[in-house]
Amino acid sequence: MSEPRVTLYAKPGCHLCEDARAVIERVCAELGESYVxxxxxxxxxxxxxxxxEIPVTFVDGRQHDFWRVSEDRLRAALTG
Known part of the structure; x- marks a missing residue:
């Protein structure tokens, strides 16, 4: 795996963070990317x-999303 391109800022017990993590895990696995x-x-x-604002998602060091992670938008950011 390469250096993580996606960073998820979250906190324990946050249901939106759990939803975001599931999307990030799915997209990163599909594209061979890693996240932290x-x-x-x-x-x-x-x-x-x-x-x-949590969860907050960064892609390549730049803020990408907060509260919700769009699977299509994340995929586009990682492939575009």
Whole structure:
């Protein structure tokens, strides 16, 4: 696997985060990409920045989505 192109900022117990993770796992597996998940609870700066927007998805270091992850949009970002 290559370096992760997708970063999911999330927190435990977040149902939207679980939904986002499922989409990200599916798309990354399909495309041979990897992702990393970061808990915003582990970093006060991330907690302050993203507390009201999780889950937040970054692709190639740029913010891509928040709250919901579109499978089609994520696939396009990773292949385009």
């Amino acid at each position: 998940e970061v808990s915003i609870l582990d970093d006060p700066a991330l907690l302050q920045r993203f507390a009201e």
